[in-house]
Amino acid sequence: MRRIIALLFALLVAIPGARAQTSAILAGHLVDPETGTVREDQVIVVDRDPATGTSRIVAVGSEVTVPPGAEIIDLSDQWVLPGLVDAHDHLGITYKEDPESWYYYFTVIMDSTPLRAIQSFSTGFQKLASGFTIVRDLGNNGLYADTALRQAIEMGWVPGPTMINSGIIIGTFGGQLFETPEREDTVYPEYLNADTDDEIVKAIRRNIHYGGKVVKVCVDCQAYPYTVDQLKLFVSEAANAGQRVSGHVQTVEGARRAAEAGLWSLDHDRALTPEIHTIMAEKGIFRAGTETPKADWSRVTDAQWEARLAGLRDAYEKGVLLVFSTDADYYIPGMNRGELSIEFIESWKAAGIPDPEILKVMTINGYRISETMDTRGPIKVGLAADIIATADNPLEDIEALRDVRFVMKDGLVFKRDGVVAPLAFFHNGPAYGWRKR
Numbered sequence: 001m002r003r004i005i006a007l008l009f010a011l012l013v014a015i016p017g018a019r020a021q022t023s024a025i026l027a028g029h030l031v032d033p034e035t036g037t038v039r040e041d042q043v044i045v046v047d048r049d050p051a052t053g054t055s056r057i058v059a060v061g062s063e064v065t066v067p068p069g070a071e072i073i074d075l076s077d078q079w080v081l082p083g084l085v086d087a088h089d090h091l092g093i094t095y096k097e098d099p100e101s102w103y104y105y106f107t108v109i110m111d112s113t114p115l116r117a118i119q120s121f122s123t124g125f126q127k128l129a130s131g132f133t134i135v136r137d138l139g140n141n142g143l144y145a146d147t148a149l150r151q152a153i154e155m156g157w158v159p160g161p162t163m164i165n166s167g168i169i170i171g172t173f174g175g176q177l178f179e180t181p182e183r184e185d186t187v188y189p190e191y192l193n194a195d196t197d198d199e200i201v202k203a204i205r206r207n208i209h210y211g212g213k214v215v216k217v218c219v220d221c222q223a224y225p226y227t228v229d230q231l232k233l234f235v236s237e238a239a240n241a242g243q244r245v246s247g248h249v250q251t252v253e254g255a256r257r258a259a260e261a262g263l264w265s266l267d268h269d270r271a272l273t274p275e276i277h278t279i280m281a282e283k284g285i286f287r288a289g290t291e292t293p294k295a296d297w298s299r300v301t302d303a304q305w306e307a308r309l310a311g312l313r314d315a316y317e318k319g320v321l322l323v324f325s326t327d328a329d330y331y332i333p334g335m336n337r338g339e340l341s342i343e344f345i346e347s348w349k350a351a352g353i354p355d356p357e358i359l360k361v362m363t364i365n366g367y368r369i370s371e372t373m374d375t376r377g378p379i380k381v382g383l384a385a386d387i388i389a390t391a392d393n394p395l396e397d398i399e400a401l402r403d404v405r406f407v408m409k410d411g412l413v414f415k416r417d418g419v420v421a422p423l424a425f426f427h428n429g430p431a432y433g434w435r436k437r
């Protein structure tokens with residue numbers, strides 16, 4: 001066994017062209033979303049190790065000299081900032097709009113997992129092109145298409161955002177859909193039915209075993225929601241594996257229970273009343289409101305829109321931990337999934353949230369909910385290099401994010417001058433070593 005491992009190591013080390021790469025970004029305006037400030041004429045030096053697929057920012061500053069042999073990336077006329085985070089999406093599902101049939105939803109969840117894994121790759125690719133370098137993928141991906149994509153990205157087979165994926169959504173009997181009496185468990189594999197404590201523990205462990213990195217629970221999708229004690233079991237069992245619990249909530253009572261049990265995030269805004277916001281602010285619970293804007297492509301009613309804006313404003317004023325989240329798992333002709341995701345800034349603007357705060361929500365708060373502050377996100381020495389750039393200043397006009405000109409993921413340039421050119425991201429071998437869940 002030891003000899004086989006040694007042989008594999010030798011093979012890995014011997015990959016042709018595997019040598020450290022250094023690049024130097026000349027950043028005309030370097031944006032710090034944490035403080036809402038800009039530093040002019042900065043140099044960011046990035047080292048990348050092709051043998052491991054890892055990158056590291058090794059220097060940032062105005063006095064930094066470009067190391068000899070480094071590739072120079074000239075962004076001196078651009079606004080350079082860290083990558084964006086979508087804290088709630090589903091990469092392996094796209095609603096296929098067909099007004100003639102109410103089956104449109106089911107045509108997608110009945111597609112095969114392999115097809116949905118390829119769809120996940122496509123969706124993640126589109127989101128990365130719009131600057132999203134981290135995505136929390138919260139289920140509805142068939143039999144672990146989300147894990148497959150995460151592994152493929154981590155092994156360097158394909159480009160994509162860093163994935164925080166949930167595996168299968170756990171819910172009480174019927175999940176978010178409805179069972180068929182003649183053939184029960186039809187909601188599987190979109191949902192794992194877990195009604196008893198034993199089933200809850202088993203479902204969580206199963207997901208983690210198959211590569212889930214965050215636990216997603218449907219708190220109150222049926223008339224028999226989880227109890228506070230059951231939700232506490234979710235939290236402790238996830239914590240046993242170092243993971244967090246994100247809860248889909250759609251009733252005020254469900255949200256109250258989820259907040260009392262101490263979930264990591266409450267997802268969707270419809271049940272998040274001022275009372276719930278107060279508890280969330282006290283307990284430091286993230287709000288992933290998935291605030292769909294009112295637009296010609298959306299079906300948001302006037303009443304929903306007013307409630308959405310009032311809710312977002314209330315949460316902001318109370319100091320709730322806000323994150324940018326879209327749930328943008330549908331097909332809008334003429335827009336890719338990255339462009340669609342960026343559309344969601346319209347809700348934040350309409351709610352009156354200042355542009356620098358929106359940028360902070362889309363970056364810093366996103367790293368916080370993803371727990372990557374110490375590994376990737378901020379443009380700081382020692383962290384991985386996920387860096388984007390825009391033509392205008394997003395602190396003054398957040399709409400600048402509609403035109404992301406440059407994307408670097410893990411030290412590799414994915415998009416330059418507004419054009420995606422990712423060939424360097426593709427490998428067909430064990431580029432970064434053993435697959436691990």
Ligand SMILES: [Zn+2]
Pocket residue numbers: 088089090138327
């Ligand atoms: Zn969702």
